[in-house]
Amino acid sequence: MLxxxxxxxxxxxxxxxxxxxxxxxxxAARHPEWGAIDCLTDFQLQVEHALxxxxxxxxxFVDASLEAPAPCSLELITAAKDASFTTHAMSPQAVLKVYxxxxxxxxxxxxxxxxxxxxxxxxxxxxxTAQHSLQAALQVAADWxxxx
Numbered sequence: 831m832l833x834x835x836x837x838x839x840x841x842x843x844x845x846x847x848x849x850x851x852x853x854x855x856x857x858a859a860r861h862p863e864w865g866a867i868d869c870l871t872d873f874q875l876q877v878e879h880a881l882x883x884x885x886x887x888x889x890x891f892v893d894a895s896l897e898a899p900a901p902c903s904l905e906l907i908t909a910a911k912d913a914s915f916t917t918h919a920m921s922p923q924a925v926l927k928v929y930x931x932x933x934x935x936x937x938x939x940x941x942x943x944x945x946x947x948x949x950x951x952x953x954x955x956x957x958x959t960a961q962h963s964l965q966a967a968l969q970v971a972a973d974w975x976x977x978x
Contacts, residue, residue, distance in 0.1 A: 831864075831865065831886065831887055832882060832888075832890070833854055833858075833868070833869045833870070833892065834869075834870045834879070835847030835848050835849075835850045835851035835854075835891075836871060836872045836873060836874055836891075837873070838873055840952060840953065841950050841952055841954065842949040842950050842951055842955060842960075843947025843950055843957050844894050844947065844950045845894070845956060845960075846893070846947055846956075846960055847871065847893045848871040849956070850943075850945065850964060852871075854971060855869045857968060858975075861972075874920075875919060875922060876919070877920065877928050879920075880925050880926075880929040880932060887938060887939075888938060888941075889937075889938055889941070890940075890941050890943055890971060891940060891943065892945065892967070893922075893944060894945050894946075895945065895946060896947065896948070898946045900946040900959070900963060901946050901963035901966035902943060902944060902946060902963055902966055903944045904941055904944075904974060905941060905942055906940070907922055907941065908923065909929070909930045909936075909937055910923040910924065910926070911924065911927045912924050922942055941974065943971060945967045946960070946963045947960045947963065
C-alpha cells in the first residue's frame with residue numbers, strides 16, 4: 831500500500847499533503863495490523879510517479895484543496911488523460927493514465943483524499959482550518975485502511 835502526499839511546505843495550507851504523510855507514518859507505526867504501508871511525498875505529481883504505483887495493492891493520494899468540502903473528501907479515482915498530462919504538475923488521474931499506458935493494464939485501486947485548506951500564499955503559516963482538516967483527514971484515512 832502507498833500513501834502519497836504532495837504540496838509545497840512553504841505555501842501555507844499547500845503543506846497539508848506532506849504534513850499528512852508525516853503524521854500518518856507515525857500513526858501507522860502504532861498499527862502493525864494495517865500491514866506494510868509505504869509513505870511518499872513530493873512538491874508535485876510528475877510522470878515518473880507512475881512507477882511508484884507498480885506492485886501496489888491500493889494507493890491513497892493526499893493533497894490540499896480549496897474546493898474540497900470541509901474538512902476533507904475521499905473519492906475513488908480512475909485513469910484519465912487531462913490538461914495536466916503534458917505539464918510538470920500532473921493530476922493523480924493523469925498519473926494513473928501514464929501507469930495504464932506504460933504497463934498496458936489497469937492501475938491499482940486509487941483514492942484521492944482532498945484536505946480543505948484556505949491559505950496558499952508563499953510564507954503563509956498553516957491555517958487553523960487546515961490544522962482541523964488535517965486531524966479529520968487522518969481519521970478518515972485510518973478508517974479507510976481499517977476498512978480494507
